[in-house]
């Protein structure tokens with residue numbers, strides 16, 4: 686990787702997010718090194734997607750701050766962060782190749798959104814190379830409606846990666862895919878992460894997936910609940926579990942985990 690490696694690449698300090706009287710997230714504190722693969726799990730509605738939107742810069746926290754490489758996040762999403770959602774977010778009217786090349790065209794020619802001559806050829810070559818890497822080299826001229834769900838997610842990943850983000854945000858990217866296809870996508874994602882050394886945040890509902898992919902698993906949960914005021918307290922990161930390269934947790938950490946979390950994990954011996 687050409688950029689300097691940061692140990693405190695992303696710093697989340699006392700972050701709260703509240704909508705009207707509903708506290709969704711409270712007191713989030715987190716320090717992430719560049720190149721970590723963080724998986725985020727937690728009950729439905731506890732604020733995982735909200736946290737991704739804060740990291741993307743789509744929303745600002747009600748309180749607290751998030752620094753990226755020592756600087757406050759830009760006021761809106763920029764090329765340093767790419768995102769892939771569960772539901773396919775590709776352009777239906779563009780071919781596979783154009784879906785990816787358009788990212789470069791929009792950046793290099795923001796007014797027209799089109800490149801010409803050499804610049805156009807280079808953008809299309811880069812896009813084709815990346816599409817080959819995600820296994821879509823044979824489908825450059827197809828349209829999204831002609832692709833399977835797994836292929837559409839490969840396309841969405843290529844769309845995010847063409848902008849060379851330093852951070853990739855994935856919101857249940859494989860949630861709608863069959864188990865066999867999910868396994869292929871896991872392999873692809875780990876290959877890309879190893880090769881590009883991205884910092885990844887991935888929301889998943891599948892604890893086993895979270896443990897098998899992440900170098901660090903973050904559990905979001907509400908430690909305080911008031912039955913008379915269900916909106917009064919938000920979720921926090923209740924467990925922050927480092928995983929070794931074999932995706933196992935240190936024995937001491939493992940022994941601290943509640944049974945339902947530990948059940949999907951093997952301890953390091």
Ligand SMILES: Nc1ncnc2c1ncn2[C@@H]1O[C@H](COP(=O)(O)OP(=O)(O)OP(=O)(O)O)[C@@H](O)[C@H]1O
Pocket residue numbers: 704709727728729730731732733734735736
């Ligand atoms: N823009 C918003 N305005 C008001 N409330 C919101 C907004 N965005 C999210 N919420 C609320 O915040 C809570 C957390 O939502 P969020 O989608 O972040 O949870 P989640 O953990 O990702 O859920 P799931 O696992 O079901 O996708 C929900 O109660 C949701 O209704």
